[in-house]
Amino acid sequence: MERFQISMKEKDSVHVFAPATSANFICGYDVLGLALNEPGDEVYLKRVDKPGIRITKIIGDQGLLPTHPDKNTVSACVKMILDFLGKKNYGIEIELHKKMPIGSGLGSSAASTIAGLFAINRLLGEPMSKKELLPFALKGEELACGHGHADNVAPSLMGGITLIRSYHPLEVINLPVPPELCCSIIFPHVEVQTRAARQILKNKIELTDAVSQWGNIAGLITGLFTEDYNLLSRSLQDKLIEPTRSILIPEFEAMRKIAMECGALGFGISGSGPSVVAFTKGIDTAKTITIKLTELLKDHEIESNGYFSFINTEGATALS
Template sequence: MDKPNAITVFAPATVANVTCGFDVMGFAIDAPGDTLELKLTDSKEVRIVEITGDEGRLPLETERNTAGVAVQMYLEHLGIRQGVDIRLHKQMPLGSGLGSSAASAVGGVYAINKLMGEPLKVEELLPFALEGERAACGFAHADNAAASLMGGFILVRSYAPLDVVRIPVPENLYITVIHPDVEVPTKQARRLLKEQVPLRDAVTQWGNVGGLIAGLMSNDYGLIGRSMQDVIVEPLRSTLIPGFEQVRTAAMAAGALGFGISGSGPSQFTFSEGKATADQVAAAMEKEIQALGFTYQVYVSKVNAQGPVILPEEVRLT
Protein backbone atom coordinates (compact mmCIF):
# COMPACT_ATOMS: atom_id res chain seq x y z
CA MET A 1 0.00 0.00 0.00
CA ASP A 2 1.32 3.45 -0.93
CA LYS A 3 2.33 5.76 1.89
CA PRO A 4 0.14 8.87 2.30
CA ASN A 5 1.60 12.21 1.27
CA ALA A 6 -0.34 14.20 3.89
CA ILE A 7 -1.44 13.60 7.44
CA THR A 8 -3.18 15.51 10.24
CA VAL A 9 -2.21 14.83 13.85
CA PHE A 10 -3.51 16.03 17.20
CA ALA A 11 -0.97 16.20 20.05
CA PRO A 12 -2.29 16.66 23.59
CA ALA A 13 -1.53 19.28 26.20
CA THR A 14 0.31 18.20 29.32
CA VAL A 15 0.73 19.01 32.99
CA ALA A 16 4.39 19.04 33.98
CA ASN A 17 6.21 19.02 37.33
CA VAL A 18 3.08 17.65 39.11
CA THR A 19 3.88 19.69 42.23
CA CYS A 20 6.95 17.94 43.65
CA GLY A 21 8.52 16.58 40.43
CA PHE A 22 10.14 19.62 38.82
CA ASP A 23 11.34 18.72 35.30
CA VAL A 24 10.96 14.97 35.97
CA MET A 25 7.20 14.25 36.05
CA GLY A 26 4.33 14.99 33.71
CA PHE A 27 1.14 13.60 32.24
CA ALA A 28 -1.06 14.13 29.19
CA ILE A 29 -4.67 15.34 29.28
CA ASP A 30 -7.43 14.96 26.70
CA ALA A 31 -7.77 18.67 25.84
CA PRO A 32 -6.60 21.15 24.79
CA GLY A 33 -3.82 20.38 22.31
CA ASP A 34 -2.36 21.28 18.92
CA THR A 35 -3.35 20.11 15.45
CA LEU A 36 -0.72 19.87 12.73
CA GLU A 37 -1.02 19.03 9.06
CA LEU A 38 2.09 17.84 7.25
CA LYS A 39 2.21 17.48 3.48
CA LEU A 40 5.12 16.06 1.49
CA THR A 41 6.41 18.28 -1.32
CA ASP A 42 9.14 18.26 -3.98
CA SER A 43 10.82 21.37 -2.54
CA LYS A 44 13.42 19.50 -0.41
CA GLU A 45 12.72 22.06 2.33
CA VAL A 46 10.84 21.95 5.62
CA ARG A 47 8.52 24.95 5.54
CA ILE A 48 6.05 26.39 8.04
CA VAL A 49 3.41 27.65 5.62
CA GLU A 50 0.66 28.62 8.07
CA ILE A 51 0.06 29.08 11.80
CA THR A 52 -3.37 29.84 13.19
CA GLY A 53 -4.56 30.44 16.74
CA ASP A 54 -1.37 32.21 17.86
CA GLU A 55 -2.37 35.83 17.14
CA GLY A 56 0.60 36.07 14.78
CA ARG A 57 3.18 35.61 17.54
CA LEU A 58 4.93 32.38 16.55
CA PRO A 59 7.80 32.33 14.05
CA LEU A 60 7.35 30.91 10.57
CA GLU A 61 11.11 30.38 10.22
CA THR A 62 11.72 26.63 10.38
CA GLU A 63 14.81 26.93 12.57
CA ARG A 64 12.92 28.98 15.18
CA ASN A 65 9.66 27.03 15.24
CA THR A 66 9.33 24.07 17.60
CA ALA A 67 7.55 21.85 15.08
CA GLY A 68 9.90 22.90 12.29
CA VAL A 69 13.01 22.15 14.35
CA ALA A 70 11.71 18.72 15.39
CA VAL A 71 10.81 17.70 11.82
CA GLN A 72 14.07 19.05 10.36
CA MET A 73 16.23 17.22 12.90
CA TYR A 74 14.29 13.99 12.40
CA LEU A 75 14.90 14.09 8.64
CA GLU A 76 18.57 15.00 9.08
CA HIS A 77 19.03 12.12 11.52
CA LEU A 78 17.70 9.67 8.94
CA GLY A 79 19.63 11.30 6.09
CA ILE A 80 16.44 12.08 4.17
CA ARG A 81 16.08 15.11 1.87
CA GLN A 82 12.34 15.53 1.82
CA GLY A 83 10.23 18.62 1.34
CA VAL A 84 7.49 19.09 3.94
CA ASP A 85 4.91 21.84 4.34
CA ILE A 86 3.61 22.25 7.89
CA ARG A 87 0.38 23.89 8.94
CA LEU A 88 -0.04 24.40 12.67
CA HIS A 89 -3.26 25.18 14.49
CA LYS A 90 -2.65 26.26 18.07
CA GLN A 91 -5.54 25.26 20.29
CA MET A 92 -4.18 26.41 23.62
CA PRO A 93 -2.82 29.74 24.87
CA LEU A 94 0.87 30.50 24.64
CA GLY A 95 2.65 30.69 27.98
CA SER A 96 -0.17 28.66 29.54
CA GLY A 97 1.87 26.07 31.44
CA LEU A 98 0.17 23.33 29.44
CA GLY A 99 3.08 22.31 27.23
CA SER A 100 2.17 24.35 24.17
CA SER A 101 5.61 24.17 22.56
CA ALA A 102 5.94 20.47 23.39
CA ALA A 103 2.62 19.63 21.73
CA SER A 104 3.72 21.36 18.52
CA ALA A 105 7.06 19.56 18.46
CA VAL A 106 5.49 16.20 19.29
CA GLY A 107 2.78 16.56 16.68
CA GLY A 108 5.33 17.44 14.03
CA VAL A 109 7.76 14.61 14.65
CA TYR A 110 4.98 12.04 15.17
CA ALA A 111 3.41 13.05 11.85
CA ILE A 112 6.62 12.98 9.81
CA ASN A 113 7.51 9.57 11.22
CA LYS A 114 4.12 8.28 10.03
CA LEU A 115 4.65 9.79 6.58
CA MET A 116 8.08 8.16 6.34
CA GLY A 117 6.62 4.73 7.07
CA GLU A 118 7.46 4.67 10.80
CA PRO A 119 11.17 3.82 10.65
CA LEU A 120 11.49 4.84 14.32
CA LYS A 121 9.53 3.70 17.36
CA VAL A 122 7.48 6.32 19.18
CA GLU A 123 9.89 6.53 22.11
CA GLU A 124 12.77 7.08 19.68
CA LEU A 125 11.12 10.32 18.52
CA LEU A 126 11.59 12.03 21.89
CA PRO A 127 15.08 13.52 21.26
CA PHE A 128 13.77 15.40 18.22
CA ALA A 129 10.80 16.77 20.16
CA LEU A 130 13.23 17.90 22.87
CA GLU A 131 15.20 19.92 20.34
CA GLY A 132 11.96 21.66 19.48
CA GLU A 133 11.56 22.45 23.18
CA ARG A 134 15.09 23.82 23.25
CA ALA A 135 14.22 26.19 20.40
CA ALA A 136 11.20 27.44 22.37
CA CYS A 137 12.65 28.06 25.82
CA GLY A 138 16.38 27.34 25.69
CA PHE A 139 16.25 24.09 27.64
CA ALA A 140 15.34 20.60 26.43
CA HIS A 141 13.18 19.53 29.37
CA ALA A 142 11.35 16.25 28.77
CA ASP A 143 8.44 16.30 31.22
CA ASN A 144 5.98 17.87 28.78
CA ALA A 145 7.28 16.36 25.54
CA ALA A 146 7.57 12.80 26.84
CA ALA A 147 4.06 12.89 28.28
CA SER A 148 2.55 14.32 25.09
CA LEU A 149 4.42 11.83 22.89
CA MET A 150 4.03 8.67 24.98
CA GLY A 151 0.74 9.46 26.69
CA GLY A 152 0.02 8.62 30.29
CA PHE A 153 1.99 9.68 33.36
CA ILE A 154 5.76 9.74 32.89
CA LEU A 155 8.83 9.96 35.10
CA VAL A 156 12.10 11.22 33.63
CA ARG A 157 14.48 9.08 35.65
CA SER A 158 17.56 10.53 33.95
CA TYR A 159 18.46 13.14 31.35
CA ALA A 160 21.96 11.80 30.67
CA PRO A 161 21.31 9.26 29.35
CA LEU A 162 17.65 10.01 28.68
CA ASP A 163 15.55 7.43 30.56
CA VAL A 164 11.76 7.87 30.67
CA VAL A 165 9.48 5.56 32.65
CA ARG A 166 5.70 5.31 32.26
CA ILE A 167 3.84 5.14 35.60
CA PRO A 168 0.39 3.50 35.94
CA VAL A 169 -2.34 5.62 37.49
CA PRO A 170 -5.58 4.75 39.32
CA GLU A 171 -8.60 4.17 37.08
CA ASN A 172 -10.74 6.73 38.88
CA LEU A 173 -8.14 9.53 39.01
CA TYR A 174 -9.41 12.75 37.41
CA ILE A 175 -7.71 16.03 36.69
CA THR A 176 -9.18 19.51 36.75
CA VAL A 177 -7.15 22.22 35.01
CA ILE A 178 -8.01 25.91 35.02
CA HIS A 179 -6.19 28.45 32.89
CA PRO A 180 -6.72 32.13 33.76
CA ASP A 181 -5.94 34.38 30.82
CA VAL A 182 -2.64 35.60 32.22
CA GLU A 183 0.59 34.72 30.43
CA VAL A 184 3.61 33.43 32.36
CA PRO A 185 6.48 32.86 29.90
CA THR A 186 8.56 29.78 30.75
CA LYS A 187 11.82 31.73 30.53
CA GLN A 188 10.55 34.29 33.07
CA ALA A 189 9.37 31.55 35.43
CA ARG A 190 12.73 29.77 35.23
CA ARG A 191 14.62 32.93 36.14
CA LEU A 192 12.97 32.84 39.58
CA LEU A 193 14.49 29.48 40.44
CA LYS A 194 17.49 29.09 42.72
CA GLU A 195 20.61 27.17 41.78
CA GLN A 196 20.87 25.67 45.27
CA VAL A 197 18.26 24.46 47.74
CA PRO A 198 18.62 23.66 51.45
CA LEU A 199 19.15 20.00 52.23
CA ARG A 200 16.04 19.88 54.42
CA ASP A 201 13.91 21.05 51.48
CA ALA A 202 15.52 18.51 49.17
CA VAL A 203 14.76 15.72 51.64
CA THR A 204 11.12 16.83 51.87
CA GLN A 205 10.86 16.95 48.09
CA TRP A 206 12.41 13.50 47.61
CA GLY A 207 9.92 12.05 50.06
CA ASN A 208 7.01 13.62 48.22
CA VAL A 209 8.23 12.42 44.80
CA GLY A 210 8.54 8.87 46.10
CA GLY A 211 5.19 9.11 47.86
CA LEU A 212 3.40 10.37 44.77
CA ILE A 213 4.79 7.61 42.56
CA ALA A 214 3.97 5.00 45.20
CA GLY A 215 0.45 6.38 45.60
CA LEU A 216 -0.20 6.30 41.86
CA MET A 217 1.07 2.75 41.50
CA SER A 218 -0.82 1.42 44.53
CA ASN A 219 -4.11 3.28 43.93
CA ASP A 220 -3.68 5.01 47.29
CA TYR A 221 -5.56 8.29 46.85
CA GLY A 222 -4.72 9.46 50.36
CA LEU A 223 -1.00 9.04 49.72
CA ILE A 224 -1.32 10.84 46.39
CA GLY A 225 -2.88 13.81 48.14
CA ARG A 226 -0.36 13.92 51.00
CA SER A 227 2.51 13.85 48.51
CA MET A 228 1.31 16.78 46.39
CA GLN A 229 3.48 19.36 48.12
CA ASP A 230 6.25 21.42 46.57
CA VAL A 231 8.62 23.25 48.92
CA ILE A 232 11.15 24.30 46.27
CA VAL A 233 9.53 25.72 43.11
CA GLU A 234 5.89 26.51 43.90
CA PRO A 235 6.62 29.10 46.63
CA LEU A 236 8.55 31.12 44.04
CA ARG A 237 6.40 30.65 40.96
CA SER A 238 3.07 31.11 42.71
CA THR A 239 3.94 34.80 43.12
CA LEU A 240 3.46 35.19 39.35
CA ILE A 241 -0.12 33.84 39.45
CA PRO A 242 -2.85 36.22 40.67
CA GLY A 243 -5.20 34.65 43.22
CA PHE A 244 -3.19 31.45 43.56
CA GLU A 245 -3.91 30.92 47.26
CA GLN A 246 -7.63 31.71 46.91
CA VAL A 247 -8.01 29.21 44.08
CA ARG A 248 -6.07 26.56 45.98
CA THR A 249 -8.21 27.02 49.10
CA ALA A 250 -11.42 26.76 47.08
CA ALA A 251 -10.25 23.64 45.22
CA MET A 252 -9.23 21.81 48.37
CA ALA A 253 -12.49 22.75 50.13
CA ALA A 254 -14.38 21.28 47.17
CA GLY A 255 -12.70 17.90 47.65
CA ALA A 256 -9.51 17.94 45.60
CA LEU A 257 -6.80 15.51 46.66
CA GLY A 258 -4.11 18.06 45.94
CA PHE A 259 -3.42 21.27 44.04
CA GLY A 260 -0.49 22.67 42.12
CA ILE A 261 0.88 24.76 39.27
CA SER A 262 0.79 23.19 35.83
CA GLY A 263 4.29 23.60 34.41
CA SER A 264 5.41 27.18 34.87
CA GLY A 265 1.82 28.44 35.18
CA PRO A 266 -0.49 30.27 35.18
CA SER A 267 -2.59 27.12 34.69
CA GLN A 268 -3.34 25.28 37.92
CA PHE A 269 -4.40 21.66 38.31
CA THR A 270 -5.88 19.29 40.85
CA PHE A 271 -6.23 15.55 41.27
CA SER A 272 -9.59 14.19 42.40
CA GLU A 273 -11.05 10.76 43.04
CA GLY A 274 -13.93 10.48 40.58
CA LYS A 275 -15.40 12.77 37.94
CA ALA A 276 -18.14 14.14 40.19
CA THR A 277 -15.55 15.55 42.58
CA ALA A 278 -13.44 16.85 39.70
CA ASP A 279 -16.49 18.72 38.38
CA GLN A 280 -17.17 20.18 41.85
CA VAL A 281 -13.58 21.33 42.03
CA ALA A 282 -13.87 22.92 38.58
CA ALA A 283 -16.92 24.92 39.68
CA ALA A 284 -15.16 26.12 42.85
CA MET A 285 -12.05 27.19 40.92
CA GLU A 286 -14.14 28.95 38.29
CA LYS A 287 -15.96 30.93 40.96
CA GLU A 288 -12.67 32.25 42.38
CA ILE A 289 -11.22 33.12 38.96
CA GLN A 290 -14.43 34.95 38.04
CA ALA A 291 -14.25 36.93 41.30
CA LEU A 292 -10.73 37.97 40.36
CA GLY A 293 -12.04 39.34 37.06
CA PHE A 294 -10.17 37.03 34.68
CA THR A 295 -11.48 35.16 31.68
CA TYR A 296 -10.43 31.53 31.73
CA GLN A 297 -10.69 28.02 30.32
CA VAL A 298 -11.35 24.93 32.41
CA TYR A 299 -10.81 21.28 31.52
CA VAL A 300 -11.77 18.06 33.32
CA SER A 301 -10.01 14.94 32.09
CA LYS A 302 -8.58 11.59 33.01
CA VAL A 303 -4.90 11.03 32.31
CA ASN A 304 -4.69 10.72 28.52
CA ALA A 305 -3.04 7.36 27.91
CA GLN A 306 -3.05 7.65 24.11
CA GLY A 307 -0.79 10.58 23.24
CA PRO A 308 -0.87 11.85 19.62
CA VAL A 309 -3.62 10.64 17.30
CA ILE A 310 -4.12 10.77 13.54
CA LEU A 311 -7.23 12.74 12.65
CA PRO A 312 -9.56 11.80 9.82
CA GLU A 313 -9.08 13.45 6.47
CA GLU A 314 -12.23 15.57 6.74
CA VAL A 315 -10.82 17.60 9.63
CA ARG A 316 -7.61 18.55 7.86
CA LEU A 317 -6.71 22.22 7.92
CA THR A 318 -6.52 22.60 4.13
Protein backbone atom coordinates in the same frame (compact mmCIF):
# COMPACT_ATOMS: atom_id res chain seq x y z
CA MET B 1 20.53 4.71 18.14
CA GLU B 2 19.72 1.33 16.67
CA ARG B 3 19.01 0.88 12.99
CA PHE B 4 15.39 0.65 12.00
CA GLN B 5 13.43 -0.79 9.14
CA ILE B 6 10.72 0.93 7.21
CA SER B 7 7.74 -1.30 7.79
CA MET B 8 4.90 0.91 6.62
CA LYS B 9 4.26 2.84 3.45
CA GLU B 10 4.87 6.54 3.17
CA LYS B 11 1.72 8.66 3.05
CA ASP B 12 0.72 11.74 1.04
CA SER B 13 -0.76 13.56 3.99
CA VAL B 14 -1.31 13.10 7.73
CA HIS B 15 -3.28 14.82 10.48
CA VAL B 16 -2.14 14.28 14.07
CA PHE B 17 -2.91 15.41 17.60
CA ALA B 18 -0.45 15.94 20.47
CA PRO B 19 -1.88 16.62 23.91
CA ALA B 20 -1.19 19.38 26.38
CA THR B 21 0.70 18.25 29.45
CA SER B 22 1.12 19.24 33.06
CA ALA B 23 4.71 19.04 34.29
CA ASN B 24 5.96 18.43 37.83
CA PHE B 25 2.85 16.65 39.26
CA ILE B 26 3.25 19.06 42.21
CA CYS B 27 6.10 17.27 44.05
CA GLY B 28 8.18 16.06 41.07
CA TYR B 29 9.84 19.22 39.79
CA ASP B 30 11.62 18.56 36.47
CA VAL B 31 11.15 14.75 36.67
CA LEU B 32 7.39 14.07 36.48
CA GLY B 33 4.80 15.03 33.88
CA LEU B 34 1.41 13.82 32.65
CA ALA B 35 -0.71 14.11 29.53
CA LEU B 36 -4.21 15.62 29.34
CA ASN B 37 -7.09 14.64 27.08
CA GLU B 38 -7.57 18.26 26.15
CA PRO B 39 -6.43 20.79 25.05
CA GLY B 40 -3.71 20.00 22.51
CA ASP B 41 -2.25 20.86 19.11
CA GLU B 42 -3.07 19.47 15.68
CA VAL B 43 -0.69 19.34 12.76
CA TYR B 44 -1.43 18.60 9.09
CA LEU B 45 1.48 17.57 6.85
CA LYS B 46 1.16 17.30 3.07
CA ARG B 47 3.74 15.90 0.69
CA VAL B 48 4.24 18.24 -2.31
CA ASP B 49 6.50 18.13 -5.36
CA LYS B 50 8.33 21.39 -4.72
CA PRO B 51 11.30 20.61 -2.43
CA GLY B 52 11.58 22.37 0.93
CA ILE B 53 9.64 22.71 4.17
CA ARG B 54 6.99 25.44 4.30
CA ILE B 55 4.52 26.52 6.95
CA THR B 56 1.38 27.38 5.02
CA LYS B 57 -0.89 28.16 7.93
CA ILE B 58 -0.87 28.67 11.68
CA ILE B 59 -4.28 28.97 13.28
CA GLY B 60 -4.94 30.00 16.88
CA ASP B 61 -1.55 31.39 17.86
CA GLN B 62 -2.66 35.03 17.81
CA GLY B 63 0.41 35.79 15.72
CA LEU B 64 2.79 34.79 18.51
CA LEU B 65 4.65 31.95 16.78
CA PRO B 66 7.46 32.29 14.21
CA THR B 67 6.57 31.23 10.68
CA HIS B 68 10.14 30.91 9.40
CA PRO B 69 10.74 27.17 8.92
CA ASP B 70 14.04 27.27 10.85
CA LYS B 71 12.49 28.98 13.86
CA ASN B 72 9.14 27.29 14.26
CA THR B 73 9.46 24.13 16.35
CA VAL B 74 7.10 22.10 14.10
CA SER B 75 9.01 22.74 10.88
CA ALA B 76 12.37 22.51 12.66
CA CYS B 77 11.39 19.06 13.97
CA VAL B 78 10.22 17.96 10.52
CA LYS B 79 13.58 19.05 9.12
CA MET B 80 15.52 17.27 11.91
CA ILE B 81 13.87 13.94 11.13
CA LEU B 82 14.26 14.32 7.35
CA ASP B 83 17.96 15.16 7.81
CA PHE B 84 18.48 12.28 10.25
CA LEU B 85 16.89 9.80 7.84
CA GLY B 86 18.79 11.23 4.86
CA LYS B 87 15.57 12.17 3.07
CA LYS B 88 16.68 14.91 0.67
CA ASN B 89 14.61 17.18 -1.56
CA TYR B 90 11.33 16.32 0.14
CA GLY B 91 8.58 18.91 -0.25
CA ILE B 92 6.44 19.27 2.88
CA GLU B 93 3.67 21.74 3.65
CA ILE B 94 2.69 22.25 7.27
CA GLU B 95 -0.47 23.53 8.93
CA LEU B 96 -0.39 24.04 12.69
CA HIS B 97 -3.71 24.32 14.48
CA LYS B 98 -2.77 25.74 17.85
CA LYS B 99 -5.67 24.62 19.98
CA MET B 100 -4.21 25.58 23.32
CA PRO B 101 -2.85 28.70 24.99
CA ILE B 102 0.81 29.68 24.63
CA GLY B 103 2.97 30.43 27.68
CA SER B 104 0.40 28.79 29.89
CA GLY B 105 2.30 26.11 31.80
CA LEU B 106 0.51 23.41 29.80
CA GLY B 107 3.42 22.43 27.57
CA SER B 108 2.38 24.46 24.54
CA SER B 109 5.74 24.26 22.78
CA ALA B 110 6.05 20.59 23.70
CA ALA B 111 2.69 19.78 22.10
CA SER B 112 3.76 21.52 18.85
CA THR B 113 7.14 19.79 18.93
CA ILE B 114 5.59 16.37 19.45
CA ALA B 115 2.86 16.97 16.86
CA GLY B 116 5.57 17.85 14.31
CA LEU B 117 7.75 14.84 15.12
CA PHE B 118 4.85 12.41 15.27
CA ALA B 119 3.42 13.76 11.99
CA ILE B 120 6.63 13.52 9.95
CA ASN B 121 7.35 10.04 11.32
CA ARG B 122 3.85 8.96 10.30
CA LEU B 123 4.16 10.60 6.86
CA LEU B 124 7.34 8.57 6.30
CA GLY B 125 5.66 5.28 7.22
CA GLU B 126 6.66 5.26 10.91
CA PRO B 127 10.32 4.29 10.57
CA MET B 128 10.92 5.21 14.23
CA SER B 129 9.28 4.22 17.50
CA LYS B 130 7.95 6.80 19.95
CA LYS B 131 10.94 6.15 22.20
CA GLU B 132 13.31 6.79 19.32
CA LEU B 133 11.64 10.14 18.67
CA LEU B 134 12.21 11.35 22.23
CA PRO B 135 15.80 12.65 21.86
CA PHE B 136 14.64 14.76 18.88
CA ALA B 137 11.84 16.14 21.04
CA LEU B 138 14.40 17.40 23.53
CA LYS B 139 16.21 19.25 20.74
CA GLY B 140 12.90 20.72 19.57
CA GLU B 141 12.14 21.95 23.11
CA GLU B 142 15.56 23.52 23.33
CA LEU B 143 14.82 25.47 20.18
CA ALA B 144 11.37 26.52 21.38
CA CYS B 145 12.12 27.56 24.94
CA GLY B 146 15.85 27.56 25.45
CA HIS B 147 16.19 24.39 27.50
CA GLY B 148 15.78 20.73 26.72
CA HIS B 149 13.62 19.56 29.60
CA ALA B 150 11.68 16.39 28.92
CA ASP B 151 8.91 16.68 31.50
CA ASN B 152 6.41 17.99 28.92
CA VAL B 153 7.57 16.33 25.69
CA ALA B 154 7.77 12.84 27.21
CA PRO B 155 4.12 12.66 28.37
CA SER B 156 2.85 14.47 25.22
CA LEU B 157 4.55 11.81 23.09
CA MET B 158 4.06 8.66 25.19
CA GLY B 159 0.93 9.57 27.17
CA GLY B 160 0.20 8.76 30.79
CA ILE B 161 2.40 9.78 33.70
CA THR B 162 6.10 9.82 32.89
CA LEU B 163 9.17 9.86 35.10
CA ILE B 164 12.42 11.31 33.76
CA ARG B 165 14.69 9.23 36.00
CA SER B 166 17.77 10.71 34.39
CA TYR B 167 18.63 13.35 31.80
CA HIS B 168 22.19 12.17 31.10
CA PRO B 169 21.64 9.59 29.73
CA LEU B 170 17.97 10.22 29.03
CA GLU B 171 15.75 7.63 30.72
CA VAL B 172 11.97 7.96 30.62
CA ILE B 173 9.72 5.55 32.52
CA ASN B 174 5.95 5.23 32.12
CA LEU B 175 4.27 5.04 35.53
CA PRO B 176 0.92 3.38 36.21
CA VAL B 177 -2.15 5.60 35.94
CA PRO B 178 -4.81 5.03 38.63
CA PRO B 179 -8.06 4.70 36.66
CA GLU B 180 -10.05 7.38 38.49
CA LEU B 181 -7.27 9.98 38.57
CA CYS B 182 -8.42 13.21 36.91
CA CYS B 183 -7.38 16.81 36.90
CA SER B 184 -8.85 20.25 36.69
CA ILE B 185 -6.71 22.85 34.94
CA ILE B 186 -7.19 26.60 34.99
CA PHE B 187 -5.14 28.97 32.85
CA PRO B 188 -5.54 32.54 34.10
CA HIS B 189 -4.78 35.04 31.35
CA VAL B 190 -1.57 36.41 32.79
CA GLU B 191 1.60 35.43 31.01
CA VAL B 192 4.53 33.80 32.78
CA GLN B 193 7.47 32.87 30.59
CA THR B 194 9.04 29.53 31.47
CA ARG B 195 12.44 31.17 31.31
CA ALA B 196 11.42 33.91 33.77
CA ALA B 197 9.71 31.39 36.05
CA ARG B 198 12.90 29.32 36.16
CA GLN B 199 15.03 32.35 36.86
CA ILE B 200 13.21 33.31 40.05
CA LEU B 201 13.93 29.89 41.55
CA LYS B 202 16.75 29.67 44.04
CA ASN B 203 19.79 27.62 42.98
CA LYS B 204 20.23 26.24 46.48
CA ILE B 205 17.64 24.65 48.70
CA GLU B 206 17.57 23.50 52.31
CA LEU B 207 18.51 19.84 52.77
CA THR B 208 15.57 19.42 55.17
CA ASP B 209 13.15 20.68 52.48
CA ALA B 210 14.71 18.31 49.94
CA VAL B 211 14.18 15.41 52.37
CA SER B 212 10.47 16.32 52.66
CA GLN B 213 10.26 16.48 48.88
CA TRP B 214 11.77 13.05 48.28
CA GLY B 215 9.55 11.57 50.98
CA ASN B 216 6.62 12.99 49.03
CA ILE B 217 7.79 11.87 45.61
CA ALA B 218 8.41 8.36 46.96
CA GLY B 219 4.92 8.43 48.48
CA LEU B 220 3.44 9.63 45.19
CA ILE B 221 5.06 6.82 43.17
CA THR B 222 3.88 4.30 45.78
CA GLY B 223 0.35 5.70 45.57
CA LEU B 224 0.35 5.35 41.76
CA PHE B 225 1.32 1.68 41.99
CA THR B 226 -1.10 0.87 44.81
CA GLU B 227 -3.94 3.12 43.54
CA ASP B 228 -4.08 4.64 47.02
CA TYR B 229 -5.75 8.01 46.43
CA ASN B 230 -5.35 9.05 50.07
CA LEU B 231 -1.61 8.47 49.89
CA LEU B 232 -1.50 10.42 46.61
CA SER B 233 -3.32 13.23 48.36
CA ARG B 234 -0.91 13.32 51.32
CA SER B 235 2.06 13.26 48.94
CA LEU B 236 0.88 16.04 46.60
CA GLN B 237 2.76 18.83 48.37
CA ASP B 238 5.43 21.20 47.13
CA LYS B 239 7.22 23.33 49.68
CA LEU B 240 10.17 24.02 47.40
CA ILE B 241 9.05 25.55 44.13
CA GLU B 242 5.50 26.68 44.87
CA PRO B 243 6.28 29.35 47.49
CA THR B 244 8.42 31.22 44.97
CA ARG B 245 6.45 30.71 41.78
CA SER B 246 2.94 31.06 43.17
CA ILE B 247 3.46 34.78 43.78
CA LEU B 248 3.21 35.23 39.99
CA ILE B 249 -0.27 33.64 39.95
CA PRO B 250 -3.37 35.68 40.86
CA GLU B 251 -5.67 34.32 43.59
CA PHE B 252 -3.46 31.25 44.04
CA GLU B 253 -4.34 30.62 47.70
CA ALA B 254 -8.03 31.37 47.17
CA MET B 255 -8.10 28.85 44.31
CA ARG B 256 -6.36 26.24 46.45
CA LYS B 257 -8.87 26.73 49.26
CA ILE B 258 -11.84 26.21 46.93
CA ALA B 259 -10.25 23.21 45.18
CA MET B 260 -9.47 21.45 48.45
CA GLU B 261 -12.94 22.22 49.84
CA CYS B 262 -14.41 20.62 46.70
CA GLY B 263 -12.46 17.42 47.45
CA ALA B 264 -9.27 17.81 45.42
CA LEU B 265 -6.49 15.36 46.27
CA GLY B 266 -3.97 18.14 45.80
CA PHE B 267 -3.53 21.55 44.23
CA GLY B 268 -0.54 23.32 42.76
CA ILE B 269 1.16 24.96 39.82
CA SER B 270 1.09 23.27 36.41
CA GLY B 271 4.65 23.37 35.06
CA SER B 272 6.05 26.86 35.41
CA GLY B 273 2.53 28.38 35.57
CA PRO B 274 0.49 30.47 35.49
CA SER B 275 -1.89 27.53 34.99
CA VAL B 276 -2.87 25.74 38.15
CA VAL B 277 -3.89 22.12 38.50
CA ALA B 278 -6.09 20.26 40.96
CA PHE B 279 -5.93 16.47 40.99
CA THR B 280 -9.11 14.61 41.82
CA LYS B 281 -10.55 11.14 42.20
CA GLY B 282 -13.22 11.11 39.51
CA ILE B 283 -14.16 13.48 36.73
CA ASP B 284 -17.19 15.06 38.47
CA THR B 285 -15.03 16.67 41.16
CA ALA B 286 -12.64 17.91 38.46
CA LYS B 287 -15.52 19.48 36.56
CA THR B 288 -16.90 21.19 39.69
CA ILE B 289 -13.49 22.62 40.55
CA THR B 290 -12.98 23.90 37.00
CA ILE B 291 -16.32 25.72 37.09
CA LYS B 292 -15.76 27.20 40.54
CA LEU B 293 -12.21 28.39 39.87
CA THR B 294 -13.08 30.06 36.56
CA GLU B 295 -15.98 31.79 38.37
CA LEU B 296 -13.66 32.96 41.14
CA LEU B 297 -11.25 34.45 38.62
CA LYS B 298 -14.12 36.09 36.74
CA ASP B 299 -15.24 37.73 40.00
CA HIS B 300 -11.73 39.22 40.13
CA GLU B 301 -12.00 40.29 36.46
CA ILE B 302 -9.41 37.76 35.32
CA GLU B 303 -10.22 35.88 32.14
CA SER B 304 -9.24 32.21 32.12
CA ASN B 305 -9.49 28.92 30.26
CA GLY B 306 -10.70 25.94 32.25
CA TYR B 307 -10.30 22.25 31.41
CA PHE B 308 -11.02 18.98 33.17
CA SER B 309 -9.65 15.67 32.02
CA PHE B 310 -8.77 12.09 32.81
CA ILE B 311 -5.08 11.35 32.35
CA ASN B 312 -4.48 10.81 28.62
CA THR B 313 -2.82 7.41 28.35
CA GLU B 314 -2.32 7.51 24.55
CA GLY B 315 -0.14 10.55 23.99
CA ALA B 316 0.30 11.69 20.40
CA THR B 317 -2.24 10.08 18.06
CA ALA B 318 -3.12 10.06 14.38
CA LEU B 319 -6.43 11.70 13.44
CA SER B 320 -6.17 10.63 9.80
